[in-house]
Amino acid sequence: MGIGPSTKETSLHHFRDPLLDIVSADEDLDLMGVMIVGTPDDNEDKLLVGTRAAVWAEAMRADGAILSTDGWGNSDVDFVNMAEQMEIRGIPVTGLKFSGTVGQFVVTNDHLDGIKDINKSAAGVETNMVGENNVTELDARKVTAHLKLKMRLKEQHPGSR
């Protein structure tokens, strides 16, 4: 499992989350809500919860989704599957996850081009310093802009992802 001190989002982080601030303030976007999904232990469950999130997003007729996690390691299984399940339903995805040098995706697929590394440490490691590798406003701006680009491309080329 894994959420280290430097990536962990505290209750204070959620209270003043830069990702929510940026997306909700963007007048080009209609932010429908924030979905919270857990990371189960069991592998089948890992695939289930992300798939249910994607089904829900489809039912909401979402044009796009931003996925964000403060975990890394085996929770990549959940994250990567969720990105795939969103995109095969025609919902472009960008996202935020710590990778650095030690937290590269343990599994991959073709749906991770919009995922931005939130590492801030020089060595790309879990520094055990609370807050260091957290999502910042700049990270949030980048993935929001990237999602807008992906949604526009999809509109211009409906057949492609």
Next chain:
Amino acid sequence: MGEEIDLRRLVIRTYHVTDIEEGDTNKVLADGCLYYSKKVLAGILSGYPQLEALDIKLIPPGSEGHNRYTNTIMDIIPVSTKVLGKLGEGITHTLTGVYVLLTGVDVNGKQAHEFGSSEGNLRERLYLNRAGTPGDGDFILSFDVTLKAGKGQEREGVTAAHRACDEWIQIFREQMKKFRGEKCTQRHEYHDIVRPGKKRVVIVKQVAGQGAMYDMSLFAKEPSGMEGGKSIIDMGNMPVLVTPNEYRDGILRSMQ
């Protein structure tokens, strides 16, 4: 393109704390004075058989103040309370200038962590000025929990630590509910807005849910609170949906 639709309003009033001292009781005033007292801790402790001891320490802002040992940081919590309405609408009062740092270790010195821990010199273990950490000028009230042997690695122990801390914070919340609105330092207004015709977007936050301190609590009665909260583990880690205003009103309590 239709007109924007305003679904609901959330007002967050902030009260800036400028002076903190140890006192006879736990007391916070709208004019920026806060007193903390350890006398209440014995009573709180008696409700949690998983815990051995509780302590409160005041950590002043500045490099010298932070030059001290800390046990591993389990969470950083804003002190906020609902004054009117439920989470996500109405009025919330919150303190700025001070944040609660929940730390934990067991009686054998085993830190309450699971995947890297942050005990050590606070100066080297806390990155300031992030969204989730105090700023350069902020006070920290450290709520330090000593758990019984091994309980820092067990879900019931970690949950007890969060609950004990929440009980203490609730003392301040009850007083903050009575703060007069016009005494606030800042007033922020947030709206859940529908923007018809604009690209519909959902934010998905993937959170911890594997057990022990690897947990997330939602839907507490108070902002960033524990009481009345439901664990994402108990909800099968299945997706749940919250409004932007519910989220920014502290509907999540981070337990990992």
